[in-house]
Amino acid sequence: MRNHIYGIDIGGTTIKIGLFSRSGLLIEKWEIDSDKSNNGKNILNDIASFIKNNVIPLDDIIGYGFGVPGPVVGNTVLNCVNLGWKEVNIKENLKDLLENENIYVANDANVAALGETMNGASKGFKDSVMITLGTGVGSGVIIDGKIITGTNGAAGEMGHIKLIHEHGLACGCGNTGCLETVASATGLKNIFTELLAKTNTSSVLRSVEDFNAKLIFDAANNNDELALEAVDKFTYYIATAIQIITVSINPEIIVIGGGVSKAGLPLLDRIINHFKNIGFSSVKDTKIVLAKLGNDAGIFGAAGMVKV
Numbered sequence: 001m002r003n004h005i006y007g008i009d010i011g012g013t014t015i016k017i018g019l020f021s022r023s024g025l026l027i028e029k030w031e032i033d034s035d036k037s038n039n040g041k042n043i044l045n046d047i048a049s050f051i052k053n054n055v056i057p058l059d060d061i062i063g064y065g066f067g068v069p070g071p072v073v074g075n076t077v078l079n080c081v082n083l084g085w086k087e088v089n090i091k092e093n094l095k096d097l098l099e100n101e102n103i104y105v106a107n108d109a110n111v112a113a114l115g116e117t118m119n120g121a122s123k124g125f126k127d128s129v130m131i132t133l134g135t136g137v138g139s140g141v142i143i144d145g146k147i148i149t150g151t152n153g154a155a156g157e158m159g160h161i162k163l164i165h166e167h168g169l170a171c172g173c174g175n176t177g178c179l180e181t182v183a184s185a186t187g188l189k190n191i192f193t194e195l196l197a198k199t200n201t202s203s204v205l206r207s208v209e210d211f212n213a214k215l216i217f218d219a220a221n222n223n224d225e226l227a228l229e230a231v232d233k234f235t236y237y238i239a240t241a242i243q244i245i246t247v248s249i250n251p252e253i254i255v256i257g258g259g260v261s262k263a264g265l266p267l268l269d270r271i272i273n274h275f276k277n278i279g280f281s282s283v284k285d286t287k288i289v290l291a292k293l294g295n296d297a298g299i300f301g302a303a304g305m306v307k308v
Contacts, residue, residue: 002062007303008047009067009108010034012082015047018299019054022062022308024118029299039084048097063102065302066090067111071153075105078153081172104305108298110147110156112291113140115301116255120292127251130291131158131241132258136172137180137187141249147305158241159184183237185213185260192216192230201226217263231270239274246283257291264290 004027009016011034018029032050035042052058068090070080075091091103106114113122113130122128126145132138137159141148148155159180160173168177169190181187189212196206203226205211205219219227242254256268272288279286293300 007299009298020303063306065305067108109138110140111301112297115297130255133260134258235270253287
């Protein structure tokens with residue numbers, strides 16, 4: 001009987017690889033570099049080589065789960081700008097190298113959401129949405145314990161809800177005014193930069209040339225007036241997206257993850273307060289919590305997709 005599962009989270013900088021037991025216990029984890037040269041053609045071979053050189057023989061592996069930064073239909077990544085991929089069928093590329101056809105692929109935000117459902121903040125809840133606030137905004141939808149992908153793999157792309165209808169900033173997707181432009185780490189910097197230009201409000205950051213989201217949060221926590229205004233707008237936009245999610249999907253719980261979530265309870269409390277003010281009456285009591293698994297959510301969720 002085969003006894004091990006690999007959960008693999010492919011990122012634009014590194015690839016996280018987790019080895020799990022049949023019961024889902026994380027045994028060991030590693031990181032290898034993402035080789036994006038030649039449009040990322042070496043990435044899958046690098047993963048296969050790493051696994052083949054590991055101490056666990058291939059004939060003891062139940063299967064493999066992959067999270068990738070792009071929309072997925074079936075086992076094919078349709079477009080992955082961060083890696084240089086276009087229409088890459090991961091299963092077809094790896095099944096012979098790994099001597100295994102039990103291979104599953106999903107968008108990385110969806111996989112992270114599943115990881116939190118299986119072992120993290122949303123464990124015990126059947127219907128959940130995870131929002132990841134990092135350089136951009138990602139999200140994953142879990143209904144009845146399963147990932148919802150949609151027809152074109154775009155279900156849960158909350159970062160591209162259009163919130164700003166006039167004078168919205170350009171988004172990487174090609175549109176303007178997306179949630180991602182005002183509710184990511186970059187979005188908070190955008191908001192603060194606009195306030196700096198439009199107001200004369202004093203701020204300790206006016207003399208700082210290269211400020212970032214962490215510095216803005218730190219200033220807000222020290223009652224910097226302009227930083228507080230920026231964080232208030234930032235969290236209002238996130239709460240607005242949650243309001244849309246709750247009346248569209250009506251999950252039991254919303255999980256906030258990603259690098260920005262390290263701002264902790266001050267961030268969460270502001271989001272909850274805004275949501276209480278704008279949420280539809282029937283869903284105002286929806287739980288909103290911080291993620292628990294951090295960077296391991298992806299490997300847990302990827303392993304969790306594998307059928308034992």
